[in-house]
Amino acid sequence: MRVNWLLAGVAAIAAVGLVWTPYDPLAQDFRELRLAGFGAAHWLGVDGLGRDVLSRLWRGLGNTAGLSLLALGLNFVVAAAMLTVEETTGRIGRTFVPLVASVWLGLPVIFLSLILLVFLPPGGATLVLAVALGNASISYRQLRISWREQIRAPYVEASETMGASGWGFFRRTLWPNLAPDVVALARLIFALCALELSGLAFLGLIGDPDFPELGAMLRQNQAYLTNAPWLLLLPGSLLSGLLLVVHLSGHRVAQD
Amino acid sequence: MIAFAVRKSLLLLALFLTASALLFVASRLALGDGVLLAQKAPDPERAAEIEAALGLHQPWPVQYVSYLSNFLSGQWGASLLNQRSVADEVKNRLPATLELSLSALVIGLLIGVGTTLLAEAAPWRWARRLPEALGALGLTVPIFWLGLVFIILGAAWLGWFPVSGRFDFILERPTGTGFLVIDSLAAGDWEALGSALHHLALPAFCLSFFPAAVVSGLLRARMREPRWQRLIIALRAKGLSPTSIWLRHGLRLLGAPLIIALGTSFGLLLGGSVLTETVFAWPGMGRYLVGAVLDRDVFIIQYALLLVMFLIFVVVWLAEMLAVALNPRLAQMEGDGSAR
Numbered sequence: 257m258r259v260n261w262l263l264a265g266v267a268a269i270a271a272v273g274l275v276w277t278p279y280d281p282l283a284q285d286f287r288e289l290r291l292a293g294f295g296a297a298h299w300l301g302v303d304g305l306g307r308d309v310l311s312r313l314w315r316g317l318g319n320t321a322g323l324s325l326l327a328l329g330l331n332f333v334v335a336a337a338m339l340t341v342e343e344t345t346g347r348i349g350r351t352f353v354p355l356v357a358s359v360w361l362g363l364p365v366i367f368l369s370l371i372l373l374v375f376l377p378p379g380g381a382t383l384v385l386a387v388a389l390g391n392a393s394i395s396y397r398q399l400r401i402s403w404r405e406q407i408r409a410p411y412v413e414a415s416e417t418m419g420a421s422g423w424g425f426f427r428r429t430l431w432p433n434l435a436p437d438v439v440a441l442a443r444l445i446f447a448l449c450a451l452e453l454s455g456l457a458f459l460g461l462i463g464d465p466d467f468p469e470l471g472a473m474l475r476q477n478q479a480y481l482t483n484a485p486w487l488l489l490l491p492g493s494l495l496s497g498l499l500l501v502v503h504l505s506g507h508r509v510a511q512d
Numbered sequence: 513m514i515a516f517a518v519r520k521s522l523l524l525l526a527l528f529l530t531a532s533a534l535l536f537v538a539s540r541l542a543l544g545d546g547v548l549l550a551q552k553a554p555d556p557e558r559a560a561e562i563e564a565a566l567g568l569h570q571p572w573p574v575q576y577v578s579y580l581s582n583f584l585s586g587q588w589g590a591s592l593l594n595q596r597s598v599a600d601e602v603k604n605r606l607p608a609t610l611e612l613s614l615s616a617l618v619i620g621l622l623i624g625v626g627t628t629l630l631a632e633a634a635p636w637r638w639a640r641r642l643p644e645a646l647g648a649l650g651l652t653v654p655i656f657w658l659g660l661v662f663i664i665l666g667a668a669w670l671g672w673f674p675v676s677g678r679f680d681f682i683l684e685r686p687t688g689t690g691f692l693v694i695d696s697l698a699a700g701d702w703e704a705l706g707s708a709l710h711h712l713a714l715p716a717f718c719l720s721f722f723p724a725a726v727v728s729g730l731l732r733a734r735m736r737e738p739r740w741q742r743l744i745i746a747l748r749a750k751g752l753s754p755t756s757i758w759l760r761h762g763l764r765l766l767g768a769p770l771i772i773a774l775g776t777s778f779g780l781l782l783g784g785s786v787l788t789e790t791v792f793a794w795p796g797m798g799r800y801l802v803g804a805v806l807d808r809d810v811f812i813i814q815y816a817l818l819l820v821m822f823l824i825f826v827v828v829w830l831a832e833m834l835a836v837a838l839n840p841r842l843a844q845m846e847g848d849g850s851a852r
Contacts, residue, residue, distance in 0.1 A: 359527045362828065364783035367821060371534055373805050374813055375541035447651045455787050458656050459802050474657060481675075485664045492657030499652040 263505045266498060273318030277311035281468040291484040303487055304480055315468040317494055323384050323469070324450040330388035331445055335395040339403060357393040365390030365452050369461070378463040387452045395445050402437040406430055443506050447499050454495060470495045516836060516843035524829050531821050532583070536576050539814045543568070579814070583822075588815035593807055598815050601800060606819075607690030608678055609796035612788065613781045615693075615712055616719035617774065623720060624727025625763070632735060632762075633754035643728040650725035655784055659718040659791035666714055673714045676793035680707040715792040722784050726777045727770065734766055768839035775831020779824040 278299075279285070284306040285298070293301045300309040342353040369386035376382040406412060407430075415429045454471030456462065462472050470491040477487035563569050566589075567578060582588065588598040627642040666673040679685055679692055686695035686704050693712070696704035734740060747757045786798030793799075797820060804812035836842050 355523075355526075358523070359530050362524075362527050362779065362825065363531060363821070364779040364824070366783035366786050367779075367817060370801060370805050370813070370817060371538045374535075374538040374808070374810070378806070444651070451651075451654050454654055455656055458654075458787065459790055460806060461802070471654070471656075474660065478660070481660070481664060482668045485668065488657075488660050488664065492654065492660065495657070496653050500648075503648055503652055 260505045263501055266501050267321070269314075270318045270321040270498070273314035273316075274322060277308075277314045279308035279311040281307060281311040281315040282466060283307065291480060291487075293484075293486070300486075300490065301484075303477060304484070309487065309490065312468045312473060313470075313490055313494055316470045316473055316491060317498065319380075319468055320450055320454055320470045320495060321498060323380055324387075324446055324453055327384045327388040327391075327449040327453065328442060328446050330384065331391050331395055331449065332442070334389065334392040335399050338392070338396045339399055342400070343403075353396075357396050360393035361397075363390075365448075366456070369452075369456055373461055378461050380462060380467070380469075383453050383456050383462055386456065387449045390452065391445055391448050394448070395441055398441045399438070402434055402441075406433050409433075440506060443502055447502060450495065450499060513836060513840055513843045517833060520832050521829065524825050528822065528825050531825075532580060532818055533576065535814060535818055535821075536572075536579055539810045540572065540575070542808055542810050583815060583818055589811045591804075591812055592809050598812055601812075602797070602816055602819060604690065605795060605797050605800050607692075608794060609782070609785055609789070609798060611691050611693060612712065612715055612719065612794060612796060613778070613785050615716035616781060616785075616788075617723050617778070619716055619720035620723025621727055621774070623724035624731065627724070628728045628731040628735070629755075629758050631732070633758055643732045646721075646725050646728050650721060655718065655721065656787040656791050658721065659715065659788055662714050662718055663791070674711050678708070678711050678795055679704075680711075683707055715788050715794055718791070719781065719784050719788045722780050723774065723777055726773055726780070730769060730773045731766060734769060735762070768835040768842060771831050771838070772835045775828045775835075778827040778831075782820060782824060 285302055285308065286306055288295075288298060288302045288306060290302055290304055290306050295301060298308045298310065300313065303309050303312065338353055338357065342349045365387060368390045369383070372386045372389075373382060376385070412429065415425060420429060454469065454474075457467075457469045457471030458475045460472075460475055462469060465472065465476055473491045474488060477484070477491070480487050560569075567575060570578075586599060588602070590597050591601075624646075627639075627646055630639040631642050662673075663675055667675040674680075683704055684701075686692065686699045686701055688695040688698060692708040693705065696702075696708055743761070744757060747761060748754075752760075782798075785794075785796065786802060788794065789796045789798040790802065797816065801813065801817055801820070803809075804816065
């Protein structure tokens, strides 16, 4: 298997941001001139509250990517559970699960999140739950298509006739054929989760306004639109860059 | 076909009931066991009075039924915080959101169809990558950041567009439907129309990337089908130019799936407008809802959010019916059990 070094590198940088940044992303440096721009001590300057922008961006990248990954994992668990219920409960499951999924698909993620936020406290965990559930029907539909395609294939029947079953059967026979579809789906869902999560954070629904997350940073820096536009341009470019790397990694796999 | 219409309508009705039940349960969970009342009105008698006035003493199923009937009859109550009537606020804000979303839909349709036609019919090589680039843009660039970049470029640096709001506050605001573009046209007030369009331009363009990506993605997928390719070869053999093939045959045949896709993306558009409204300080439903959620203003959420979802379902329903009327074969295809 070929490793996508660009993607791995970006993931490593984001992971470093979670445990180490040049400064504490919440600490205020009152000796620095606020919004003065780039400098030697603070490479990307300090923001309106005197906090190091580079550290906040770095931790923000880690937080956005990390929370989106958590949402992706939860999303796949929910989608796989829906598929399992449909496949194992016979007629009832086969009728109701697709119906529930189509109802679900009709609700835009942002409104589903607003419903959840009516009774859950605003915060990172609530947002992860909201975007994971909001996109569950998309990944359920896609997983179902791939699963059905594979499970009916002649090679699966042949393996079953030869006595393969259980985990080994899944791992050795089905998974190698399912994996490309699942990886492509994961890429899509990750991008959707990251966009929606930072969007909800931008709306102020992540709770703590100082939480270093790219969307929340955009919200806080909106006030400096005219006198420090880089405070707005940088977090967005960073998020777009991350998603672009994720998006392009799919193209390379497709071409190989 | 009638069976199809009935089945679709029943499904959407079930969808609406489920959504309203979810919303109802969420808002009752938010109210808790009178915790909110205990904070606001320490006197137990007064608390009981308020509870009775809001109908909270009844069991949940009864409350749910009266919630639905109140919604349908337009009695949406008032905000818990400032006692402003929800119906009045919605009357002011809904036209703003619809004006923004519908303009974005029109612009997006033009961009989507335009880029696809360019990619298919234009002789330039770069044009062929346009729809792909549009799709990639939708998956990589957050729409709210795009709005902020537009403001920085178009309003702060170039100074061509206003930063926020919906209308110039020195001008007299035309009244009537609440759609400022329509109202100023009806009044024949060109200055007001100019101001309304001037304010609308950036947010509508920003929001139009959603429908543009949906339209161009759908058109491109359809055009890749072998059936289309064969039709194109036949039409080329007949001697038609690429432009007239796409304008006269392509668009007409692709109309039905396009309408369904646009209807389905209306929800996406309203969701996106929540973000766009926040960026451009557009006085619409999105900002109202987000503010209400942050304030836990349960009655606003309960009715205003249900109204938004109701609108989404109505639009999806209309789109499905229109598409089937255009192309009755869709009903049969659905009957075969194939997924949409």
